[in-house]
Amino acid sequence: MIRLVLADDHEVIRAGIKILLTQDPELSVVVEAADGVQAYDAVVREKPDIILMDISMPPGESGLIACEKIGRECPETKIIVLTMFAEPEYLFKTLRLGASGYLPKTSTSEELLSAIHAVYEGGTYIHPKMAASLTKQLFAAESGDEENPHRLLTKRESEIFTLLIKGFTNKQISEQMYLSVKTVEAHRSKIYGKMGFKCRADLMAYAIEHKLLEV
Numbered sequence: 001m002i003r004l005v006l007a008d009d010h011e012v013i014r015a016g017i018k019i020l021l022t023q024d025p026e027l028s029v030v031v032e033a034a035d036g037v038q039a040y041d042a043v044v045r046e047k048p049d050i051i052l053m054d055i056s057m058p059p060g061e062s063g064l065i066a067c068e069k070i071g072r073e074c075p076e077t078k079i080i081v082l083t084m085f086a087e088p089e090y091l092f093k094t095l096r097l098g099a100s101g102y103l104p105k106t107s108t109s110e111e112l113l114s115a116i117h118a119v120y121e122g123g124t125y126i127h128p129k130m131a132a133s134l135t136k137q138l139f140a141a142e143s144g145d146e147e148n149p150h151r152l153l154t155k156r157e158s159e160i161f162t163l164l165i166k167g168f169t170n171k172q173i174s175e176q177m178y179l180s181v182k183t184v185e186a187h188r189s190k191i192y193g194k195m196g197f198k199c200r201a202d203l204m205a206y207a208i209e210h211k212l213l214e215v
Contacts, residue, residue: 002026002028002049003046003049004021004051005032005043005046005048005050006018006032006051007032007039007053007054007063008033008034008052008082009034009035009056011034013105017052020112023109024113027113027116030048031045035061036063036064036065039051039057039063039070040066043074044073048077049078049120050077050078050080050116050120051070051078051079051080052116053082054081054082054083055083056085063081063083064094064097067081067094067097070098071097078119078120079101080100080116081102081103082103082105082107082112083105084105086130091126095201098201100119100124100201101115101124101126103127104130111127118167121169122170122200123167124167124200124204125167126167153195156187157190159177160173160177160184160187165203165204165207165212
């Protein structure tokens with residue numbers, strides 16, 4: 001069972017999302033929150049697998065503040081931002097703060113459920129409208145580009161690196177590239193070692209910093 005906290009300042013929206021989530025028997029909303037303070041307290045108390053959280057929750061503490069606190073102090077709880085804000089700067093900000101998913105509230109129920117399962121399995125989910133693809137010239141030479149660590153990756157590592165940024169899980173990468181999961185994990189470890197990453201959040205922050213995502 002995937003245990004969730006649902007944080008949104010609008011009770012009607014929380015009720016609607018909660019009904020939507022009942023479509024999946026593997027999901028359970030353990031508690032609801034109306035602002036960032038309640039969201040943080042709920043995560044500390046309930047230790048859920050995932051929190052679905054809005055960014056703007058006036059008049060209480062914002063989701064951005066809660067995202068930072070949860071990402072720093074409760075890393076075992078994955079954060080999925082569900083918001084009306086579609087601006088790239090909010091996407092970048094929340095990923096830097098530790099979010100593993102970002103969806104607009106216009107997303108379909110299928111997209112939301114897919115995001116929850118992808119994040120629960122250790123992946124990252126960014127709505128296609130906000131991150132439709134990586135730059136076509138992800139590894140194209142740019143001024144000073146040879147100084148960037150990703151230029152040190154082998155061709156196979158570069159392919160896996162691209163899929164990791166897109167949010168693919170190890171299993172999904174193995175299926176797409178016809179490799180075993182263990183082989184993918186080995187490549188990922190080499191990528192992380194070469195680039196100094198400790199977790200997926202480091203990878204996403206690097207992609208954002210080096211403008212490897214098209215939004």
